Each structure stands twice: as C-alpha cells, then as structure tokens.
Amino acid sequence: MSKLHGLLALSLVVAACASSDPGPSPTTAGSAPSSTSPVNVRTVDPRPGAPGIGDPLYPNLGNGGYDVADYRLELEVEPATGMVRGIAAVEAVALHDLSSFNLDLVGMEVRSVDVAVAERRGAATWRRRGRELVVVPAEPIPAGVVFVVTVVYEGVPGPVPEGAVPFAPGWRKVGDTIYVFDQPDGAAGWFPANDHPRDRATMTLTVTVPEDVVVVSAGERSSRRVGDGRREYRWVIDDPIAPYLVPLGIGPFRERAEPPAGSIPVTTWFDPDIPEGRLEPFRRQGEMVEFFAERFGPYPFERIGALIVEDESLRAALETQEVSTYTSPSLAWGEAVVAHELAHQWFGDAVTVARWDDIWLNEGFATFGQWLWAEHDVGPEVYDRQVMRAYRTMSGLDRASSGVPPEDAARQAREAYPPPDHPRADELFSASVYQRGGLTLVALRDLVGDEGVFDVLEEWVRRFGGRSATTEDFVALVEERLGAEAAELVTAFVEDPQIPPMPQRGLAPPG
Numbered sequence: 001m002s003k004l005h006g007l008l009a010l011s012l013v014v015a016a017c018a019s020s021d022p023g024p025s026p027t028t029a030g031s032a033p034s035s036t037s038p039v040n041v042r043t044v045d046p047r048p049g050a051p052g053i054g055d056p057l058y059p060n061l062g063n064g065g066y067d068v069a070d071y072r073l074e075l076e077v078e079p080a081t082g083m084v085r086g087i088a089a090v091e092a093v094a095l096h097d098l099s100s101f102n103l104d105l106v107g108m109e110v111r112s113v114d115v116a117v118a119e120r121r122g123a124a125t126w127r128r129r130g131r132e133l134v135v136v137p138a139e140p141i142p143a144g145v146v147f148v149v150t151v152v153y154e155g156v157p158g159p160v161p162e163g164a165v166p167f168a169p170g171w172r173k174v175g176d177t178i179y180v181f182d183q184p185d186g187a188a189g190w191f192p193a194n195d196h197p198r199d200r201a202t203m204t205l206t207v208t209v210p211e212d213v214v215v216v217s218a219g220e221r222s223s224r225r226v227g228d229g230r231r232e233y234r235w236v237i238d239d240p241i242a243p244y245l246v247p248l249g250i251g252p253f254r255e256r257a258e259p260p261a262g263s264i265p266v267t268t269w270f271d272p273d274i275p276e277g278r279l280e281p282f283r284r285q286g287e288m289v290e291f292f293a294e295r296f297g298p299y300p301f302e303r304i305g306a307l308i309v310e311d312e313s314l315r316a317a318l319e320t321q322e323v324s325t326y327t328s329p330s331l332a333w334g335e336a337v338v339a340h341e342l343a344h345q346w347f348g349d350a351v352t353v354a355r356w357d358d359i360w361l362n363e364g365f366a367t368f369g370q371w372l373w374a375e376h377d378v379g380p381e382v383y384d385r386q387v388m389r390a391y392r393t394m395s396g397l398d399r400a401s402s403g404v405p406p407e408d409a410a411r412q413a414r415e416a417y418p419p420p421d422h423p424r425a426d427e428l429f430s431a432s433v434y435q436r437g438g439l440t441l442v443a444l445r446d447l448v449g450d451e452g453v454f455d456v457l458e459e460w461v462r463r464f465g466g467r468s469a470t471t472e473d474f475v476a477l478v479e480e481r482l483g484a485e486a487a488e489l490v491t492a493f494v495e496d497p498q499i500p501p502m503p504q505r506g507l508a509p510p511g
C-alpha cells in the first residue's frame with residue numbers, strides 16, 4: 001500500500017536498535033525486558049493475524065491482520081563470508097485488533113523483536129515456526145493503529161529452500177558478488193516481510209559494505225564513507241514496492257549511463273567481466289520505454305535501469321522495480337528479454353497480482369510487450385511468426401503436422417499447456433502462462449484493433465497502478481471498454497481447456 005498519509009495523527013518513533021541482550025536462540029520463544037505502558041486505545045476483540053494473506057495458491061505466503069506502509073532496512077554485509085547483520089523496522093497499520101501477528105522470515109537468527117505503538121516502544125515475545133516469525137506485542141494493537149516492529153537479526157542468507165515453487169528463489173552469492181532473485185517468495189530469506197505482492201510499501205534500504213564493492217537497488221541513491229574502509233549506500237524507494245520486486249546487487253559493478261527516455265534517466269550496472277559488446281541491447285532501454293509509453297501510458301517510475309550479474313548457474317531475468325535484474329546467460333535472449341522486463345514495469349510492477357495464480361497478468365502481458373517491440377523494431381512478419389509459433393505449440397498444430405493424429409495432438413497440447421489462469425502451484429512459470437497468456441492479448445488486438453487494446457492496457461495501469469488486481473478485474477475492464485464479446489474472448493483464452501481459434505489468422509486447434 002502507499003504511505004499512511006493522514007491515516008492517524010500518531011507520530012512514530014522507530015526503535016533504532018534493540019537491547020544488547022543477544023536474546024534467545026531462534027528456535028525458542030524469547031522476550032526482552034519491557035519498559036512500556038499500554039496504549040490508551042482499547043482493543044475489543046484482539047486475535048492473531050492470519051499466518052497467510054489469503055492467496056488461494058500459496059496459503060502460507062504473506063500474512064493477515066496488518067498492512068505494511070514502510071520498511072526501513074539496515075544491513076551490514078560481508079561479501080567475502082556472506083554474513084549479514086540486519087535491523088528491520090517495519091511500519092504497519094493493524095487491520096483488526098491484533099493479539100499477535102506474523103512476519104515472513106526464512107533462516108537467519110533473530111536477536112530481538114520489539115513493537116512500538118504510538119511512541120511507546122515495548123518488548124515483544126516471539127517465536128519461529130517455519131517461515132513464520134510470530135510476534136506477540138506486550139499489549140494488543142488496536143485496529144487502525146500504526147505500529148513499528150523492529151527485528152534485529154543476523155546470519156548468512158541463501159536461497160529459500162522450501163519455497164512455493166520447485167526452484168529456490170532468494171539471496172544468491174556467486175564468488176563475492178551478491179544479488180537477489182526473489183520471485184515469488186525469496187525476499188523473506190533476507191528480511192522480515194509481509195512477503196506477498198498484495199502488500200506493497202515504501203522502503204529505505206541502507207547497506208554497508210567494504211569500499212571496493214558497490215550496492216545497487218532502486219529509488220534515490222546516496223552513499224557516504226563510514227570508516228574502517230567501509231561505505232554506506234542508501235536507496236530510498238518512494239514508489240510502494242512488493243518485497244519480491246526489490247532489486248539488490250552487491251559487487252564490483254561498473255555503471256554506464258544510457259540514452260534516457262525523455263527526462264527519465266537510464267543506468268546499466270554490470271559485472272566488469274561481462275564484455276561491453278554483450279551489453280548493446282541495454283543501450284536501447286530508453287527507446288523501448290518510449291515505445292511502450294505510447295501504448296501502455298506513462299512509464300510508472302522515476303528511473304530505468306538494469307543490473308547484470310555474472311552467474312553462469314542461472315539463466316533468468318527478473319523485473320525488479322525500476323532496475324531489472326539479468327544474469328549473464330540471459331543476455332543470450334538479446335533485446336527480447338530487455339523488452340520483456342521493461343514491459344513488466346507496467347504489468348507486474350506498477351500493477352501487481354493480488355493472487356499468484358493470476359500471474360499471466362504479468363507474464364502474458366510482458367510477452368505481448370516483447371512481441372510488440374519485435375514488430376516495431378524488425379517488422380510485422382516477426383510478430384506474426386512469433387504468434388504463429390506460439391499458437392502452433394499451445395494448440396497442438398505442430399504435433400499434428402509431425403504426424404500425430406489431430407485429436408491426439410489437440411489432447412496432448414491441452415495436457416501440456418493448460419489454460420494460463422489459475423496454474424497449479426508448481427506451474428507458476430509454465431510456457432502456457434507466458435505464451436497462451438501473450439496470445440490472449442494478440443487475440444484481443446486481432447478483434448478490436450490497436451486503439452481498443454491499448455486503451456484497455458493504459459486504463460488498466462491508470463486504474464490499478466500502485467495496487468494489485470485480479471483476472472476478474474481485467475475481464476471486467478475489457479467488458480466495460482470493449483464489450484461482452486471481447487471479455488468472453490479473454491475469458492476463453494485464459495480459462496478454457498482448449499485454446500480458442502484465432503480466426504483473423506486462420507488458426508484453429510487440430511481435429
């Protein structure tokens with residue numbers, strides 16, 4: 001959510017540091033001495049905040065009972081050992097009377113937890129349970145009241161081993177270089193969070209590192225020497241951000257200014273081992289953003305950037321907000337991946353998903369954006385060829401033309417590429433989510449033309465930017481702007497077992 005402007009006239013005191021008591025071990029309950037008196041607002045019906053935010057696909061992700069407004073995160077990082085010492089001050093508003101609430105935190109050793117309510121800071125008891133850090137404030141927190149929970153913690157973060165998906169997202173260390181790849185639930189591996197795209201907040205990220213490395217993130221940057229050969233970097237992220245979209249790179253990155261998009265600056269940070277010749281596509285980021293802005297509406301953030309990390313073990317890119325993250329093997333995808341991640345700044349970052357099983361709203365839209373860029377830059381035949389190839393795969397036409405009987409080919413395709421909305425928990429990033437998701441917008445464009453499809457996409461970001469949304473929200477918007485036939489087309493493309501025909505292209509499933 002956005003900042004708590006005018007919500008409550010409470011002034012807040014953020015605990016700068018907890019007691020020197022090292023606290024209990026992370027597997028046991030703990031408490032620190034209390035020096036507080038209760039808040040003068042009565043609670044009527046205090047109960048625990050839910051351990052999950054209510055995501056139907058991943059019931060334990062995120063948390064209920066509060067809404068984060070701001071994270072103040074201070075990390076001391078030793079790149080050589082990977083050791084992190086952190087203080088996280090999480091400012092939130094209680095959504096109901098809270099007897100306790102959870103933060104998501106995986107691994108790391110918690111040293112202390114306290115909760116400040118209305119200038120009164122008090123010890124809290126806490127316990128760990130899987131990825132949940134359960135916090136019990138000294139007094140229940142009344143609904144509507146702002147509180148700040150401060151967690152002092154340390155450890156060597158790593159990828160999140162028991163995450164929502166088959167791979168391990170999170171904090172990655174390659175040599176002395178560190179970066180994060182947190183989709184969907186890896187952020188909890190390095191800071192206590194309400195780790196779900198439904199709860200966005202501003203963030204001030206302060207990271208202290210040795211002088212020979214730099215820290216890259218989003219927002220407004222400053223840095224200062226802090227002695228002992230160390231430097232403190234501060235990144236102030238004013239546009240509310242989902243935890244998984246926070247970029248972070250710590251390493252010997254070089255910085256290159258690229259041609260801007262109008263007045264919006266573009267910066268590429270890259271590992272010095274990557275030859276500059278491989279970075280050519282990043283010269284065009286500003287041009288791509290200008291192209292998308294004409295179709296999707298104004299670029300939703302204040303800066304554009306890329307962080308390119310040398311990591312041969314992972315071929316991936318992630319649309320971290322403002323500054324997308326690319327591993328070196330992903331550069332093989334050329335301009336397509338850069339266009340894809342930039343399109344995500346509108347679809348995925350400005351508008352986040354309210355439920356992870358609506359991920360096609362991110363991936364299908366970004367795939368469509370990537371095809372549009374190819375059409376613009378190379379020519380319509382490239383767009384048509386990519387669309388045709390995706391349709392032939394998703395429908396089974398390619399199987400049929402290689403000799404599989406048509407009905408069998410269509411059935412095999414239905415099984416291999418189920419509809420993109422509501423994928424299974426282990427299919428969040430399946431080919432169908434991307435390609436049939438992208439084909440959905442191609443089919444809509446075929447039906448209503450450029451004016452109609454771009455009107456809807458621009459209105460989508462205007463209406464839901466800074467918030468999260470669902471497939472139902474999108475279908476309702478399509479119906480409102482383009483009528484029932486267009487809405488039915490979108491629903492059929494994302495929900496029917498069989499991909500619908502694309503009559504304007506003469507395409508239909510086999511059989």
Ligand SMILES: [Zn+2]
Pocket residue numbers: 319340344362363366
């Ligand atoms: Zn994507």
